[in-house]
């Protein structure tokens with residue numbers, strides 16, 4: 001699996017998420033550079049939509065800005081999650097392909113649990129196929 005990663009700041013939470021990604025058998029596509037949150041969200045979204053990555057992970061202070069930017073990219077379904085149930089539900093029921101988290105409000109261990117729930121939940125539930133198709137139609 002290839003995971004695109006981007007954050008607009010660095011702290012214990014982003015370092016824990018990066019370490020958790022490094023500990024997994026995933027290829028990490030790190031888009032983080034000297035960029036602002038809209039560019040980071042868009043870059044992760046473009047990596048996922050363009051097929052450079054299978055899933056994406058974005059963090060900013062709130063998580064909302066990078067989520068909104070990623071969702072501007074056609075084909076991206078970015079979900080802001082703050083606990084594992086939200087993250088796995090976003091995969092199962094929304095076929096979310098980008099996880100957004102707040103680097104200010106999630107403790108490092110919680111962020112790692114949310115990340116694990118997102119990456120380890122296969123998506124989507126077949127019962128949701130029609131709803132996922134409805135989401136796709138909104139891109140048109």
Ligand SMILES: O=C(CO)[C@H](O)[C@H](O)COP(=O)(O)O
Pocket residue numbers: 008009036037060061062063064065066
């Ligand atoms: O949470 C965010 C966006 O939703 C940003 O991380 C926060 O606004 C800080 O950004 P900047 O350093 O550019 O002011």
